Amino acid sequence: MVSVEAGSKQRTSAFGAGRQALIEATITVVARAGLRNLTYRAVAKEAGVAHGLVAHHFGSRQALIEAALQHALDESADVLSAVTEGSSLDTFVDHLAELASSEPDMQAFQYELILESRRNDELAPLVRMLYQRYRDATADALVRVGIARDDALTLLVFAALDGLVFQQIAIGDVGATEHALGKLRQILAGAR
Structure with missing residues (x-):
């Protein structure tokens, strides 16, 4: 299980749900800021997780x-x-x-x-x-x-x-x- 902090709410999601949240955050970051602004930190911030989790799930x-x-x-x-x-x-x-x-x-x-x-x-x-x-x-x-x-x-x-x-x-x-x-x-x- 992954603990995800979104604003002041804390939610727990299964591995697949956490990965999906990162994918959806990636879509949002790229759509709003462009591909050149896609970083682990930007995705993590959008998803409400630590940036190390992005590398953990995707590797690159x-x-x-x-x-x-x-x-x-x-x-x-x-x-x-x-x-x-x-x-x-x-x-x-x-x-x-x-x-x-x-x-x-x-x-x-x-x-x-x-x-x-x-x-x-x-x-x-x-x-x-x-x-x-x-x-x-x-x-x-x-x-x-x-x-x-x-x-x-x-x-x-x-x-x-x-x-x-x-x-x-x-x-x-x-x-x-x-x-x-x-x-x-x-x-x-x-x-x-």
């Missing part, structure tokens, strides 16, 4: 980054599947703007790591998997709304969704995202 900064990106990878397709769960164009990506608003740190973390993968070859395979999962979920959603599988169209639609999320977390204009999604639905209606 690279392992910590990879674990956090793997977590994002595990969450990504499930999130997009939930957003695209409807079977009509009227509901296609209905909750995308809401998702970007409710999970801005996760989205910002992913964009930070995507850019870092250009400089860090060890992250590139995980980033490719992340994008492939998003494209696969997009392809499945398009088929559910009655659009024949088309790799180029899937890539185009995913790029539009990805860009809208990026712009929303950078600028914060939910209305613009929702308006653009309405236009995307109109365009896709013509592709059926």
Whole structure:
């Protein structure tokens, strides 16, 4: 068991829960301060633990980054599947703007790591998997709304969704995202 002090509250968590708290703290630190500010101390402070615990669980900064990106990878397709769960164009990506608003740190973390993968070859395979999962979920959603599988169209639609999320977390204009999604639905209606 790991004793975790968060503010004035003390909580005890199992090994896996403590590790998960460090992964979530890593996502928060990178999303809010950038990858260059990711240190054991910053993660430990965010998680409310001693900084030696970060090294104990992960061994290196690279392992910590990879674990956090793997977590994002595990969450990504499930999130997009939930957003695209409807079977009509009227509901296609209905909750995308809401998702970007409710999970801005996760989205910002992913964009930070995507850019870092250009400089860090060890992250590139995980980033490719992340994008492939998003494209696969997009392809499945398009088929559910009655659009024949088309790799180029899937890539185009995913790029539009990805860009809208990026712009929303950078600028914060939910209305613009929702308006653009309405236009995307109109365009896709013509592709059926």
